[in-house]
Structure formats: C-alpha cells, structure tokens
Amino acid sequence: DIEKSDFSRLFNEQTDFLGIVSSFENKHESSIDIELKLNKLSKTGFYLSRMRISALRETSDQETGLGIITGYHGTITNISDKKRRNTIKESTTKIAQTYRLARILAHEIRNPLTNITLAINQLEDEIPKNEETIMYVGIIERCTKRIDLLIEQLLKSSEQQQLKNENCDLI
16 A cells, blocks of 8 residues: 555654654754654554664765755664553553452461450450440441451452353343
8 A cells, every 4th residue: 555655644743754754854864763652554543653764865965965866765664563452451551450469468467456356355255335435336346347348348349250151132
C-alpha cells in the first residue's frame, strides 16, 4: 500500500511528518528512530508504530554541504499489540501487588486482634460482672468480630477467582 504513494499520507498527524522532514533538512539527521501513530491506508483509523527511517541523499548542496533528499528508506513496525500486552502486563502486576498487600495487611491486623480477643475472654472470667463491665466487654467483642469480618471480606475480594466453564444455551 505504501510503495510509490505520498509518504505524508502515512502520518496520522501532519506535524509528525513535518517534524521528521525538518529533522532531516534543518538538523542534518542521518536517521531517525521514533514511535508515532500512522494511518491505516486500507482502512480507517491508525496504529501505533516504530519508524526507523533514513533520508536518501544525492549530490551535495553547496551551501549546507549535504546531499539533497530524494527519498526515504526505512522500516515501519506495528507495535499496537506489543503496547497493549505491556499495558495488560503492568495492570496484572499492579493487581497482584494489591492482592499481596491485602494478604499481608490481613495477617498483620489479625495477629493483634487475636490477642485482644484472648485477653478480653480472660478478663471476662477475672473481672467482677456488673452492667458497666458487661457493656464494655460487649463493645470490645462486637468490634473485634466486626474487624475480623472486614478482614475476611477483604481477603475474599482479593482472591483470584477461577472461572468455571459450563455449557449453556446462548438463546
């Protein structure tokens, strides 16, 4: 699709094309390696690409000492899938780190919570029972159970779920 067509048609942004031409003409670059969006010539839309391109020069220009650009030579690689895979890999890594953090937090919170529960059970047997002590012991027991329930929910929400395949009627 590209051969013998206008090179500028490839570029999604004309500023990208003009920047490359300018780099060759004004900055005297011999080659460029750049990531950019290129148009899909046979369809609508664009794709991410890596372009490695060199300018073809002929006969030396007296003023600049450089040859006049008569064409370009290079490779264009579609990197859309590679970028998408990297994004998925990064998000998977972040999710795994979140799961690991949730498990560590749950473990670190449950250790002192267990000690609090054991201590309150021991105190129940040792302190005199009156309305006030029964009320405070009840508050502590309810709060420790609530914290334990929250930790259990945190762990369940951070578990990696296994998909269960089964046949079903699509209709």
